[in-house]
Amino acid sequence: MKSHFLLFCKAPKPGYAKSRLAPFLGDSTAAELSAALTEYVLEQLLQHFYNVNVEMRFVVCYTGETDISYWHSWFLPFFTHYFGKATMDDNGNFSFNKTFQLSFAEQSDGSLGVRLLRAFQNNFETGAEKVVVVGVDTPDLDGFLVETAFKALETFDIVVGPSLDGGYYLLGMRSFCEEVFKNIPWSTSEVLNATRHQALTAGYTMDILPALEDIDEVENLFILERLAATSNKGKRWMKFLDKWLLEYLHPCPSYSYYNESLNRDHQEETLLTAVTPRWIGESNQSHSIEKTAKNGQLNNICDRKDKLVYVSVVKPQLVGKLLRVLGRVLPLGKELSHVKRVKRKTERSSLDQDGKRHRSEPHITVLLCLKEDFENLDYSVLDSLNEFGLEPFLMSIPSRAAMTREEYVSLCSIWPVLYQPPPPPRPLPSNEEMLSILRHMSICFDIAWYHRKNSNYLGICAMMVRPSKNEIIAVTCDTSCRNHMSDKWKEMKCESCQPFTHAVMNCIESASWKVGSYKRRQSLQSKALSDCSSYCDEAERSLTGDSDSNSFESETDTETTDKSSLPDDAYMCTGMDVYTTREPCLMLVYFIMALYLSFTIILDRCCMALVHARVKRVIFAIPNKYFGGLGGGPSGTQLHKVAALNHHFDVLHLEGFEKIWKPTIITNDAKRSLK
Structure with missing residues (x-):
């Protein structure tokens, strides 16, 4: 041979x-x-x-x-x-x-x-x-x-x-x-x-x-769950999953450690009073505006009249026709969307010799356009406006809409504006939900601390949680580099650094295998039940002589059953919460690092991966002041608020958590599952 x-x-x-x-x-x-x-x-x-x-x-x-x-x-x-x-x-x-x-x-x-x-x-x-x-x-x-x-x-x-x-x-x-x-x-x-x-x-x-x-290695064992869901003889792998893999993947820490972490009442009370939760990217200006309004002080920004526009007094009988023309040739753009087009002022009429009061004609001023737009008008537009006998003059109007009732009254004396109060501040999680959040974040910090101390990894941990069942799906640590224990930029120059195995990336990969395997098993099971049901229905119809009289009802029932059997994470990690000790990084980081470290392969990383995974909420404790992508980085970028993206998630920052948290003594059984 x-x-x-x-x-x-x-x-x-x-x-x-x-x-x-x-x-x-x-x-x-x-x-x-x-x-x-x-x-x-x-x-x-x-x-x-x-x-x-x-x-x-x-x-x-x-x-x-x-x-x-x-x-x-x-x-x-x-x-x-x-x-x-x-x-x-x-x-x-x-x-x-x-x-x-x-x-x-x-x-x-x-x-x-x-x-x-x-x-x-x-x-x-x-x-x-x-x-x-x-x-x-x-x-x-x-x-x-x-x-x-x-x-x-x-x-x-x-x-x-x-x-x-x-x-x-x-x-x-x-x-x-x-x-x-x-x-x-x-x-x-x-x-x-x-x-x-x-x-x-x-x-x-x-x-x-x-x-x-x-x-x-232990981190490779999640492959077995995929084999159990896809191979013809998946039962051979299920016995391993039932014995020990479920403990590693399902709640990554052992049950004894998890229960021990949940019973730390004293530390939870301390954290609940000391930690300040804050939504990242939500409007929180309403409190300051209301406070200044109560004190009788209007915001200086609101008092500024920095929009220079051309207006003109128009006869009342010509206003309707003029507005139709202006809507066609000079529509109000985004910069003037906060004001009204017409300002109407009615003066009180005087009494005549007989003591009767005559109706006086209202004084109407129409907003034409911004100063720079008026100076660049085409001759065709000017010709269409000449028939109205306009006499344009320059005027300053408010720069934005009113946000309080007092502000609205003050600004309307200059020019009519819209009243757009800011949305009410988003309610923070309740005390019960905050306790659950603090428990999970404490587990993240315990695991990160243990790996940093004993495994020479970076002290960063991420955890995927299904909030509907309070179920831990996956827990992973940052394995991008085993040599660097500092965030200093000069120490990041190392050929062994691997930017594709950050804690969030590892967590999404591990959780996607688990969720994907579950969905494949559900799909196979649903298909088998559907085939069996179809076969039984056909056999029954052939015996009873019924034709298609019940076909529509059968199809409706089958469709309803299929929808109810779908998991709540219909697409990858939909509906999941991601806890991480440190704010995820932005993909821009690796473009900068490519220039500095000469990386040959650059991909979008943690924050964009969270978008692709369709997670519901991200909760972190420590801002990433170098490369953060959720508001903590030097650029202040909040990727979860970018309107162009096809998915958005909520971000909750637990301010001060790292200063109050204290490590839990991890038992020997827990150490086995954390290594």
Whole structure:
């Protein structure tokens, strides 16, 4: 066989497999997960190889168990299920047909790099012309990607399938390239970059496959919920979700920690009296205006008459016709939308010699247009106005509408204005709701403090909450950089900084997987019930002889049922509350940082992601004075109030929370879920 496919796998033994997940899941559960991933990836590969009838040698490179019968009893049933009965030769190789063979080979001793090097070397020595190796930690790996890798080796010397953690899930060669295994920092995030550098330095050409995600760390476990909702055999993942993943995703802190946080009555009372909640972007000027009005003092801005306009006295019988002409040739623009077009003044008539009072003609003044507009009028407009015998003169009028009743009376003596009182201040959350808000924010601060102290992350945490059920959907921390514990601009210049894994971005990603999986399950369940109902209705109609007499009623009932079964988060994170210890950043930040740090990929980030996710409310404690996008940044930009956006959310700032908050002593059970 010219094409050799190598599957690197470990024996799923407790204490040996998934060592990085064992501290969180337990040795036995981690071993079960390793076995489940191995079987899942193997089935995905064999199903594709069987359908396309590929010609290759499939080599299982095993470690952790030297007894070959252990591997035969585990793997052979999968191969015989797809390819039928196999024949074994004297070397222990299995042949299923003329194009597909299976063999087992124990991995050599040493580091991962040494084991990979020996595996490639041994297979090329046995006559292979193309060798591709994969692991079993990437559940999204399928046979199509492997087939693509073999085709790429017809043109390129090396093909790599990158992992999102900085390593690779696939490596292929068409000749032995020893250089790609030298000077590689194995088990780090620099494996892929170092491998690519070594290959290009040695003069090899390289092709890159789509990036996939491995399940190596706790934060990768949310992939299992997607597999449970989308794969044909989702029950195998549900048992893991029921055991431990639900605790990590559903309320990310453990229940004991959450309950402990909810019972801190003394601290909550202190926070409730010391913290000042404030809506960002809402009008809060009514109190100051009413206060000055009560004191008999009008706002100086309202008294200014800084709009210079041309007006003219018009005979009463010509006013109606003139207004129709002005509405066509000189309409009031946005700058004059706060005033009326006509000022009417009626003088009291005098008595005649007989002592009778005669009606006097009203004095009517009509507003024509702004000064600068009048000076640039076309001759055609002037000709249409000449027939009214106008004598324009310049006048100053108020600059805006009145906001109080006293102000309205004062300004109308100059020129009639509109009375537009400001909207009443938005009511703040009730004490009961504030207690719930403070509890959730305290949990955010506890988790952020714990990660900053023990994990060397930035002390920023975000939490997604479903307010209708007071349910925590996801809790994540900022993992953009592990080295910087300061917000100073000069310390932000670091190649390891990753602006795509801020706390809010991680939270939206985690919550979207959870909400999306739930909606997929609901959709599949609704479809199954609908199909079953339709089948039963048709059978009943065929037995009773009814035609379509009840069809409209059935359709109406089905439609009503479908709408009622929809979750309240019909689009991604609709209706959710997002708590974050620090104000989210604005996408403009990364354009500036691109110039300073030479980033090559710039995307809109936290604030715009909240818009796209359709969240209902964002609650934060600490303003982001460098890059804030909700009013706390240097530009004062309030992205949630931009009228051009197709979604707007509310923003609540808890002023003074960080000064009063005190960390809670986190129990050992809680530490396990926070790591």
